[in-house]
Amino acid sequence: MGQAEFPRARGHADVRRWLGGALTRGRVSGAYLFAGPAGVGKSLVATEFAAALRCAAPAEGWSCGRCNECRRVAAGVHPSVRVFAKPADKADFPVELVREICDEASLKQLEPGRRVFVVQDADRFNESSANAFLKTLEEPPPDFVFVLLAGNLAEVLPTILSRCQPVRFAPLQDADMAEIARGWEGLPVNPQARAALVRLAQGSPGRLRAMAEAGVQGHVQQFLATVADDPFRASEVLVEAVHEVDENEERRERLRSLLALLSASLRDRLTVALGLPDVLPLTAAVAAEAATADSLVAAIGRLDDLRLRVDGNANLKLACDAIALAYPAPAGT
Numbered sequence: 001m002g003q004a005e006f007p008r009a010r011g012h013a014d015v016r017r018w019l020g021g022a023l024t025r026g027r028v029s030g031a032y033l034f035a036g037p038a039g040v041g042k043s044l045v046a047t048e049f050a051a052a053l054r055c056a057a058p059a060e061g062w063s064c065g066r067c068n069e070c071r072r073v074a075a076g077v078h079p080s081v082r083v084f085a086k087p088a089d090k091a092d093f094p095v096e097l098v099r100e101i102c103d104e105a106s107l108k109q110l111e112p113g114r115r116v117f118v119v120q121d122a123d124r125f126n127e128s129s130a131n132a133f134l135k136t137l138e139e140p141p142p143d144f145v146f147v148l149l150a151g152n153l154a155e156v157l158p159t160i161l162s163r164c165q166p167v168r169f170a171p172l173q174d175a176d177m178a179e180i181a182r183g184w185e186g187l188p189v190n191p192q193a194r195a196a197l198v199r200l201a202q203g204s205p206g207r208l209r210a211m212a213e214a215g216v217q218g219h220v221q222q223f224l225a226t227v228a229d230d231p232f233r234a235s236e237v238l239v240e241a242v243h244e245v246d247e248n249e250e251r252r253e254r255l256r257s258l259l260a261l262l263s264a265s266l267r268d269r270l271t272v273a274l275g276l277p278d279v280l281p282l283t284a285a286v287a288a289e290a291a292t293a294d295s296l297v298a299a300i301g302r303l304d305d306l307r308l309r310v311d312g313n314a315n316l317k318l319a320c321d322a323i324a325l326a327y328p329a330p331a332g333t
């Protein structure tokens, strides 16, 4: 009876093949830098790679996912595989944590075989934390592999970058994203709205997960239920949704996803108004759509303009007001 395998990242076959090839040829480097968009799967692949470096029965140069070594690595309990990350309340990777990493790396190994340290947020090192790291990164102890992760390669300090073998992670295809998100709660059921969010996540499952957890779909429904009677109340719904997060860029991203859903819902109504209701299940209210196709097209155009303003530096409160005022009320509400 075969055991189930540990969860693997979807996509990134080229990265696996390349790392697996280095492993098979015995050409594993002492330090890698995995670079690619946040939430794209770098951590999962780093875990698979660490498991492959320890695996008792590698399959085609990669982790089997079933042996005791693989399972302990995946569960995060292997003493030879450690993961470090910048504390959430710190802007930079703290130099104290770097010293801890280097001290621990210099300790004697408990179990034979390779040791792997995964270091997240490699794009958040400052000069002093980078300097504290350089010597260990350049000459790791024998049988030691560092895997650094960075969301933004451009922000990795050159002193770090030059000591690592870079590995690029491409955004996932929309089809892979849709497959990963199958069964997730909090995403729209309507295929067009769902596809709009998947596109907005730009190939990052982590980003899509954040949208699902943010409950953007619920906010949009609340907006639609309110906008006919009271556009200003509807605007407040958006403002509140946006202010659930603290950082300005996150707020902008939240508003982008709300706008994408609102725009998708207008496109649905346009389909109906044009008499092409082959795409979706219709509610009586939507079927009784009074808005003409022309006014819907105009509204979609206005929302597109507003999206550009959100991408730029528009005041988010004013943008929410403008969205609520531009949005044609659904018929029958």
Ligand SMILES: [Zn+2]
Pocket: 051, 054, 055, 056, 057, 058, 063, 064, 065, 066, 067, 068, 069, 070, 071
């Ligand atoms: Zn294994």
